[in-house]
Amino acid sequence: MAESKDSFIRWQGRSVEQLSYANNLFLGFSTATLGFALSVVKDQTYQPNCAAKITMLLGLATLSLSILIGAICAICRLYDFRTTAGIARHREKGEAENHSRSVLHGELRSSRSLAKALGSVTWVLFRIQVFTFLGGAFLVGVAFAFAYSSKLG
Numbered sequence: 001m002a003e004s005k006d007s008f009i010r011w012q013g014r015s016v017e018q019l020s021y022a023n024n025l026f027l028g029f030s031t032a033t034l035g036f037a038l039s040v041v042k043d044q045t046y047q048p049n050c051a052a053k054i055t056m057l058l059g060l061a062t063l064s065l066s067i068l069i070g071a072i073c074a075i076c077r078l079y080d081f082r083t084t085a086g087i088a089r090h091r092e093k094g095e096a097e098n099h100s101r102s103v104l105h106g107e108l109r110s111s112r113s114l115a116k117a118l119g120s121v122t123w124v125l126f127r128i129q130v131f132t133f134l135g136g137a138f139l140v141g142v143a144f145a146f147a148y149s150s151k152l153g
Contacts, residue, residue: 019077019122019123019126020074020077022126023070023073023074023077023126023129024074026066026070026129026130026133027067027070027071027074027129029133029137030063030066030067030070030129030132030133030136031067033063033133033136033137033140034060034063034064034067034136037056037059037060037063037140037143038060040144041056041060046147047147048143048146048147049146049147051146052143052144052146052147053143055139055140055142055143055146056139056140056143056147058139059136059137059138059139059140059141059142059143060136060140061136062132062135062136062139063132063133063136063137063140064136065132065136066129066132066133066136069125069128069129069132070125070129072125073122073125073126073129076118076121076122076125077118077122079118080115080118080119080122083111083114083115083118084115086111087108087111087112087115090108
């Protein structure tokens with residue numbers, strides 16, 4: 001049974017690492033795509049039509065939103081880690097075994113609820129971050145296709 005628990009703890013740790021890695025990856029993708037699009041927009045040779053302008057603006061706004069949501073997601077994860085570390089500290093000290101009526105038990109229950117909520121919020125924010133990046137990158141791509149369609153075909 002102990003081996004099963006160790007395996008769960010190990011894989012849970014890997015899951016935490018991978019979510020952080022993926023969050024950072026999409027933050028990097030969004031920032032790079034936004035930077036690239038802005039460098040093209042400020043170039044004097046970029047002369048988009050109306051549809052390309054509107055699509056580019058929507059793409060830039062969506063990529064900016066993805067960066068903002070990714071940053072909030074990272075901050076939410078930090079609060080989740082901090083809360084979970086506090087719970088673990090109390091557990092290691094043996095304080096979690098106090099009676100259910102104690103103040104400490106109520107604080108631990110509250111901290112566990114907070115950690116669970118922060119974990120759920122993190123996953124929701126991560127999914128939104130990914131979808132806004134994909135949407136923003138798609139819109140920027142469509143804007144380039146509109147602007148350079150005469151050169152492409």
